[in-house]
Amino acid sequence: MLRTLTTAATTNPSLVRVPITSPFTRSSLNSIRSILASSDTQEAHAAVLIPLCNVDNKPGVLLEVRGKLRTHSGEVSFPGGKTDASPLAAALRESQEELGIHPRQVEILGRIGPTETSLSGLRVWPYVGFVHAERQAETPLDDPDVDAPLPSLSLSTLTLSPAEVAHAFHLPMAAVVSPPRLHTYLFRAARPYFAVSVADLVSGPHAVHSGPDIAPKWTNDPQQRDEIGGGREGRLEVWGLTGWYLSELMRHLGVYSDQPNVR
Template identity: 80%
Template sequence: MLRTLTIAATANPSPARVSLTSPFTRQSLNAIRSLLANTLEGSDIPVAEESHAAVLIPLCNVDNKPGLLLEVRGKLRTHSGEVSFPGGKVDKTDASPLAAALRESQEELGIHPQQVEILGRIGPAETSLSGLRVWPYVGFVHPARQVDAYSEQADAPEVDVPLPSLALSSLRLSPAEVAHAFHLPMSALVSPPRLHTYLFRAERPYFAVSVADLVAGPHAVHSGPDPTPSWINDPQQRDEIGGGREGRLEVWGLTGWYLSELMRCLGVYSDQPSIR
């Protein structure tokens, strides 16, 4: 049966498990942790014979607004100009895919592993166009000054008090890998003008999210002097390669798929039968 993707939280806010406008709290993080635990039932596990990569889907509050951190890749041999989550290939020195995601997040954005409170993982892991099985971990990024306090908060009773906001100026971008890093508010994920429906691997619907204005806006940091985002714009490229389609800078491809999967899990998006 053909399916289409809808914005469930716009039609009826009650399906959404977390607020799209109020800051993340201890209560909302615990709710996300519970929802992600349910998605892993019967999920796959890493196979030694395969090559693996891992990404961190970093949730955070910025200026008391809930959202996610993303980056625009620099001028690299592969994935140049793409919007992505921090992450990369699992090295032999990494104890696990999660360790690789945390290491890459520190190398690319200067986020120390102790700042990241892991909430769970989305499953199943998809295979990238280069043949790597990519493991997506969801975590909340605490400000560096809060790393000693959040573990105590995790054991405390659920409270609906905003968690401290992350200062984007505290990020330390790797100039060799990252051109820009920016905050994508949760509210932007239900803004119809930003959303474009694509099919992941030509069969599964997901939303790509236009973000050029966010990259050039106040809630972004840059590794170079020019804040204007640049990306590859070639309609002849293979699916998922480049910054987006039709001249847009978008969260799309595998990154867009994982973002949509997280939003499905949180009740923000929903699948509906499509009659054609």
């Protein structure tokens, strides 16, 4: 059920613990890591990576639009898939297969929870990681400047899997709190969360495509089951389970209030 947004997503800026307009820094990564600190688990069916990154010195999240697949075609998602053993290993493996991100580019910051199940019944473990512009040395540099902006990722360095991914794009943190982009839905008909409209970002300069047909295409059926398809009312959105996990991360980081204001 759609609700109307009545206020900006951030209701108490003093609680926000991550940058909205300035680049991610070593200090902000350490802050996110402490927020997400939790023990790992071996109970897993699937896993996704929520890839934070700087692009053109703007902090944000890397997302993809699924290609022509039997399920989830045309949906905005995080890289991820089923796991045979370690859920973290699966998230890193799928990120490399789908987007060409080497595991040594990813600095894992933690995992958010509680976990949710997909519509197919798989329990999905969401890991948060920062994608560096280059592979990181196995031995970190001593005493880095924790407040220096971390190098920006060039999306042109990504290698998309044409069999799985149609587009990959950067969702800036500023867009995550932009009221015109936000729509409030009920996740599993019970819990409010923010969905984010992104069609212009997929078509914009901070996106890459797996083939010559770069125009984003998706279908929308107003009668479709919740979470299936690209979004609602003809919009391409970060919604469903992906939107829920993105909202949960923003709540953990203080970017969103505990509950969206709806009417």
